[in-house]
Amino acid sequence: MTTTDDLPVFLDALLARHGNNPAELLQMLCETQHRRGWIAPQALTYLAQRLDIPRARIEGVASFYSFLHLQPHGEYRVLFSDNITDRMLGSQVLMEKMCQQLWLQPGKVSEDGLVSINTTSCTGMCDQGPAMLVNGRAITRLTHQRVQEIGSLIRNRTPLEDWPADFFHVDDNIRRSGLILDNTVAPGDVLRAALALGGKDVVEAVKDSGLRGRGGAGFPTGLKWEACRNAQGTAKHVVCNADEGEPGTFKDRVLLTRHADLVFEGMTLCALAVGAQRGFLYLRGEYRYLLEPLQAILQRRRDNNMLGKNILGQTGFDFDIAIHMGAGAYICGEESALIESLEGKRGVPRNRPPFPVTHGYLQQPTALDNVETFCSAALAVQMGAEKFRAIGTPKSTGSKLISVSGDCPRPGIYEYPFGVSVREILQDCGAIDACAVQVSGPSGICVAQSEFDRKLGFEDLPTAGAFMVFDDSRDLFEVARNFVHFFAHESCGFCTPCRVGTSMLKQTMDKIAAGHGTRHDLNEIENLDKVLQTSSHCGLGRTSCNPVLHTLKHFRPAYENRLKSLDFEPAFDLDGALARARQMTGRDDVGAHLKPEDV
Amino acid sequence: MSKKLRIATTSLAGCFGCHMSILDIDERLLALLELVEFDRSPITDIKHCGPCDIGIIEGGICNADNVHVLYEFRKSCKILIAIGSCAITGGLPAQRNHLDLESCLTEVYLTEPGLAHGHIPNDPELPLPLDKVHPLHEVVKIDYFIPGCPPSGDAIWKFLTDLIAGKTPELGHGLIKYD
Amino acid sequence: MSDTFQLDGASVPFEPGQTVMQAALAAGHYIPHLCYHPEFKPHGSCKLCTVKIGGRTAASCTMPAEAGLNIESDIEELNALRRTLVQMLFAEGNHFCPSCEKSGNCMLQALGYDLEVHTAGFRHMYPDRPLDASHPDILLDFNRCILCELCVRASGEVDGKNVFALSGRGITKHLVVNAESGLLKDTNIALADKAMHVCPVGVILPKRVGFSVPIGKRKYDQRPISAQALDDAPRQGDAGGSCASCEGTS
Numbered sequence A: 001m002t003t004t005d006d007l008p009v010f011l012d013a014l015l016a017r018h019g020n021n022p023a024e025l026l027q028m029l030c031e032t033q034h035r036r037g038w039i040a041p042q043a044l045t046y047l048a049q050r051l052d053i054p055r056a057r058i059e060g061v062a063s064f065y066s067f068l069h070l071q072p073h074g075e076y077r078v079l080f081s082d083n084i085t086d087r088m089l090g091s092q093v094l095m096e097k098m099c100q101q102l103w104l105q106p107g108k109v110s111e112d113g114l115v116s117i118n119t120t121s122c123t124g125m126c127d128q129g130p131a132m133l134v135n136g137r138a139i140t141r142l143t144h145q146r147v148q149e150i151g152s153l154i155r156n157r158t159p160l161e162d163w164p165a166d167f168f169h170v171d172d173n174i175r176r177s178g179l180i181l182d183n184t185v186a187p188g189d190v191l192r193a194a195l196a197l198g199g200k201d202v203v204e205a206v207k208d209s210g211l212r213g214r215g216g217a218g219f220p221t222g223l224k225w226e227a228c229r230n231a232q233g234t235a236k237h238v239v240c241n242a243d244e245g246e247p248g249t250f251k252d253r254v255l256l257t258r259h260a261d262l263v264f265e266g267m268t269l270c271a272l273a274v275g276a277q278r279g280f281l282y283l284r285g286e287y288r289y290l291l292e293p294l295q296a297i298l299q300r301r302r303d304n305n306m307l308g309k310n311i312l313g314q315t316g317f318d319f320d321i322a323i324h325m326g327a328g329a330y331i332c333g334e335e336s337a338l339i340e341s342l343e344g345k346r347g348v349p350r351n352r353p354p355f356p357v358t359h360g361y362l363q364q365p366t367a368l369d370n371v372e373t374f375c376s377a378a379l380a381v382q383m384g385a386e387k388f389r390a391i392g393t394p395k396s397t398g399s400k401l402i403s404v405s406g407d408c409p410r411p412g413i414y415e416y417p418f419g420v421s422v423r424e425i426l427q428d429c430g431a432i433d434a435c436a437v438q439v440s441g442p443s444g445i446c447v448a449q450s451e452f453d454r455k456l457g458f459e460d461l462p463t464a465g466a467f468m469v470f471d472d473s474r475d476l477f478e479v480a481r482n483f484v485h486f487f488a489h490e491s492c493g494f495c496t497p498c499r500v501g502t503s504m505l506k507q508t509m510d511k512i513a514a515g516h517g518t519r520h521d522l523n524e525i526e527n528l529d530k531v532l533q534t535s536s537h538c539g540l541g542r543t544s545c546n547p548v549l550h551t552l553k554h555f556r557p558a559y560e561n562r563l564k565s566l567d568f569e570p571a572f573d574l575d576g577a578l579a580r581a582r583q584m585t586g587r588d589d590v591g592a593h594l595k596p597e598d599v
Numbered sequence B: 001m002s003k004k005l006r007i008a009t010t011s012l013a014g015c016f017g018c019h020m021s022i023l024d025i026d027e028r029l030l031a032l033l034e035l036v037e038f039d040r041s042p043i044t045d046i047k048h049c050g051p052c053d054i055g056i057i058e059g060g061i062c063n064a065d066n067v068h069v070l071y072e073f074r075k076s077c078k079i080l081i082a083i084g085s086c087a088i089t090g091g092l093p094a095q096r097n098h099l100d101l102e103s104c105l106t107e108v109y110l111t112e113p114g115l116a117h118g119h120i121p122n123d124p125e126l127p128l129p130l131d132k133v134h135p136l137h138e139v140v141k142i143d144y145f146i147p148g149c150p151p152s153g154d155a156i157w158k159f160l161t162d163l164i165a166g167k168t169p170e171l172g173h174g175l176i177k178y179d
Numbered sequence C: 001m002s003d004t005f006q007l008d009g010a011s012v013p014f015e016p017g018q019t020v021m022q023a024a025l026a027a028g029h030y031i032p033h034l035c036y037h038p039e040f041k042p043h044g045s046c047k048l049c050t051v052k053i054g055g056r057t058a059a060s061c062t063m064p065a066e067a068g069l070n071i072e073s074d075i076e077e078l079n080a081l082r083r084t085l086v087q088m089l090f091a092e093g094n095h096f097c098p099s100c101e102k103s104g105n106c107m108l109q110a111l112g113y114d115l116e117v118h119t120a121g122f123r124h125m126y127p128d129r130p131l132d133a134s135h136p137d138i139l140l141d142f143n144r145c146i147l148c149e150l151c152v153r154a155s156g157e158v159d160g161k162n163v164f165a166l167s168g169r170g171i172t173k174h175l176v177v178n179a180e181s182g183l184l185k186d187t188n189i190a191l192a193d194k195a196m197h198v199c200p201v202g203v204i205l206p207k208r209v210g211f212s213v214p215i216g217k218r219k220y221d222q223r224p225i226s227a228q229a230l231d232d233a234p235r236q237g238d239a240g241g242s243c244a245s246c247e248g249t250s
C-alpha cells in the first residue's frame, strides 16, 4: 500500500488542475477523499499552505460534508439510504443482516479497516429502493440476496469496477410523460430561437410564460432573470441547482439522465438573458455516477459551439458550464448555502438581503434555478409563452414532474399539467389503500385521505415534486419520526433554534417511540415548533416541524396511543440507568431495581 | 384565618447549602411560620413526606434512593420546587456525566488505595448509583425553580412570598443568580 | 434629516446602511442580543434579537433599517421566545455557573437573569467536550461555547491570525483551533489578541486570573445587561466589514 509520501505529488497535481483556486476547495477535498476513502490530516495542512487558507477553516469545510471523512472509514464505505420509503421496503433489516454478515456495528469501521456500514439521507432512488451507496456509487433494488453478494464481494476485496454492472443500474421509470419528457427539441434549437429574440426578449418571454421555479419556492423565473439582468456586476453567473436533496424527490436525476441537453440549453438561454459568462451545475454527491456522462455532453456541446466563445456564431456570446459536486449536505440545496458551497465553503445559508440575483457567487449577480426550471424555461421560449401558459392553471403554468414512491405498484416519474389532483395521481400509480401522501417531501405537506381532491399547484398544494404514498398499514408517527431525524441530521447548525431545536425534537419523538411519552411531551413539541417556525434562519429550520404538526393534525391517535397516561415520564429508563451499577456490584435484589409504578 | 400551608423539604444529591440559605431568611422565618408549617424536612426530622402544599428539593438525582424520595415528594406535594444549581442542572455531581460509571467506580474503589479494600461495595442497604446524574425535572414534573448556588435567603423569601401570594414568582436583578 | 422607524412605539432615527439593531442601540433602545458585537459585522445566528414586523419575524441585527417600519421587540411573545433560546443554549452545552470563571461577567448568564430564566427546562445534552489546557497562558473550556463565532471573527479580522474556526455540522458543530495537532499551544494566539476578549461566555480564558473580582463587584452584578449593552453600543458609524472567516456573513 502506498504511504502518505506521495500525497504531496497527488495534491500538487490536484492544485494545478484547479488552478490553485480557493473557491475550488470543496472539489479538491472531494477528490482527495475519493483517492483513499478519507482525508489525512497532512492533506489539510498541505492544502492550507498552498492555498493560503487557515488550516482550521479547511477542517471546518471538510467536516461539514457527510461524505468527507477526516478519519479512516474503511476501504468499503457502505451507506444505506434511510428515507422512509427505503425503510418501508425493508432497508433496516437488510442493514442489520449485512452488519451481522460482516461482523460489525453500524457507524463503526471493522477492525481490519475493511468496511464501515451506516445510513445516509435519501439517495434519490425511492422508486427502486432500498438503495445504498458504496464508496459513493449508487446501488439500487437491494434484496437479501443482493446484500449478501455485496457482503461477499467486500470480504473478497473485489474492486468496485468488477462488481456486477446490474447492481449499479438505475431505471428512469417514466410512467407518464408530457411537455418536458416528450420534447423532441434538438440541441441548439432553443438557442437559435433565443438568439433571434435577443436577451431582453427572452426575459420577456419567460416572464410572459408565467413560469415559476420548480425547486419549491415558486418564485417567478422571469422576474428573477430580469433582476439578474439589471443587476450591477461584471461577472454574472448562472447556477443550476441539482442538489435534489428533499427526501422522496428524484425527477432531477431523470432529467439529467435523459434530457441533460435541455438542461444545459436552458442554462445557456439564461446566460444569454442575464448576460452571464460562467455557469455551474451543482450536482449532489449521491449522483456522482452521472458526472462523466454529463461531462461528455458538455464537451459535445463545446465541440458543436453551443458552449464556449461566440456561441452559435453570435459574436460576444461566451458561456461555459462547470460541474461542481456536492458531498452529502441537504442544506446545500438552499440557494445561498449552495453558493457558499460553490465557493468552497461550509454550506451555511447567508443572511439575506442581499439576494443571489445581486450578490451571488463571489458576490456577483447570479441566476440560480432548479434543473426542471431550466428545462421548462427552454421549452417556454421554444414554443412561445402563450402556448406554454395554456398548459396548467392560471397561477401555475406548464407541467410538473412528480416523483412517486411508497405504497403503490407503479412508482416512478409522472408528468402532469399543474392542477392535477392527488387522487388522480394515486389512481395512475395504482395506489389503492392510501391513507396519506407526503407532498413535496418532509418540508412539504402531509395530505390525508379527506384531502385527496386537493390539486397540485401554487394555488393549493405547492410541490417540488416528491409524492410519497402511505397505505393504511403504515404508522404515520414513524413516518414523522423518520423525517424529524432527517432534519436533525441535516441542520447546518448555524442558528440556535434549528441546531438545538431539531435535536430536541428528535429526542422527544424518540422518547415517545420508546413508550415514555406523555402529554407534557406533546406540549414540548408545540413549544419547539413555535421557536423553530418563528426564529430559524432558513427554510430547513422553519419547516422542520411540519411533519410532526401535520401528522398530529390528521393522525393524532398514532401519537396518543403511545403516550403513557401519566403526565410526566423521564426520557430515559430509570431501571436501565441502574444496570451498570447492578452489573458492577453483582446485585439483583429488590433495592437494586426501580419501577416507576411502585417507587 | 385560612389554613397554614404545609411545606416539606429535602436534600438529595446536594450539599445542604440551599437548606442553610432557607435558614438564612433569618427572622423572616418567623413571619413565614405564620403562614406555613413544615412536614418532612431536616428542620423537623419527620421521615416520610405526608400530603403537602409545597415541596422544596435541593440536589439532583444520582442514585436509586434519590429517585424514591423524589417520587414520594411528587406524590405528596401539590407544588414541587427545585432549589439550587444541583437540583436544576445536576450541578457538581453531574460533572461526572461525561465519564462512564464503570470507570468512576473502578477508579474510586479498585484503582485508588483506600477504605474499599479492593472491592465495589455491594451491600443491599446502599442505594445503587444511576449511570448519569439528572436534574429533577428530567425525572418528574417540577413546577418551579429557584436558581442559585445557593440562592440567597432574600431570593428564597421573595420567591416564596410571591408564590404564597398567588403571583408568578419573579426574582429580578440582584436576586436571580446561577452561582 | 434622517429617516425613522417605530420600535415598540418609539421613533428611532437611522442612517442609510444601518441595521435595526445598530440604529436602536445608538438611539438608546435595547434589543436583547448575544452574537451581535458592535465592533463586528452582524452574524445573525443566536436569534435572541428576533423582532416582529407586521406578521413576520426577523433577526434585528441583520435586518436593514427601513423608513416607516413598525417593529415590536419588548413583548411577551418575543421574550418567551428569547427565554426558550437561552434555555436551549444552556441545555446544549455544559454550563455550571458556580464553578465558572466567567460567572458574573457572562452575557448568556446575564441574559438569563434579565429574562427571568429559572431553569434550562429541556433535557440537558451533557455533551462530552474535553478542555484544551495545552497552552501555558490560555485555557479553552469548550463546554460553554455557544458557537457565536465572535472569536473566529476577531482572530481573523482584527488579529489576522485565524486561530479559531467552526467544524462539524448541526448539533455536533464545534470550535477548532488552527493546528494539525488540534491544540491551542500549537497556534500563534497571544494574550493581547482581540480574540481573547470577545467571547461572551467562559470559553477562552487567561490562566491564573480567574475569580479575581469578588462576587458583587463583577460586571453584571452591578447593573443588568439591558442597561449596560447601551454603554457598549457605538453611537454612530459603521461596524466592521465582511468576514471571510465565518459563516453566513459574506
Ligand SMILES: Cc1cc2nc3c(=O)[nH]c(=O)nc-3n(C[C@H](O)[C@H](O)[C@H](O)COP(=O)(O)O)c2cc1C
Binding pocket: A212, A213, A214, A215, A216, A217, A218, A219, A221, A241, A242, A243, A244, A245, A246, A330, A331, A332, A333, A334, A335, A336, A368, A369, A370, A371, A373, A538, A539, A540
Ligand atoms: C433546506 C432547503 C433545501 C432546498 N433544496 C433544494 C434542492 O435540492 N433543489 C432545488 O432546486 N431547490 C432547493 N431549495 C430551494 C432553493 O433555495 C431555491 O429556491 C431554488 O433552487 C430556486 O430555483 P427555482 O426558482 O428554479 O425553484 C431548497 C431550499 C431549502 C430551504
Ligand code: SF4
Binding pocket: A331, A348, A349, A490, A491, A492, A493, A494, A495, A496, A498, A499, A536, A537, A538, A539, A540, A541, A542
Ligand atoms: S435553520 Fe437550520 S439549516 Fe437553516 S441556518 Fe439555521 S441551523 Fe442552518
Ligand code: SF4
Binding pocket: B178, C094, C095, C096, C097, C100, C101, C102, C103, C104, C106, C107, C108, C109, C144, C201, C202, C203
Ligand atoms: S459561560 Fe456563563 S452561563 Fe456558562 S457556566 Fe459560565 S457563567 Fe454560566
Ligand code: SF4
Binding pocket: C144, C145, C146, C147, C148, C149, C150, C151, C152, C175, C198, C199, C200, C201, C203, C204
Ligand atoms: S469560544 Fe466564545 S466567542 Fe468563540 S464561538 Fe465559542 S462562545 Fe463564541
Ligand code: FES
Binding pocket: C032, C033, C034, C035, C036, C043, C044, C045, C046, C047, C048, C049, C050, C059, C060, C061, C062
Ligand atoms: S444578536 Fe442577532 S442573531 Fe444574535
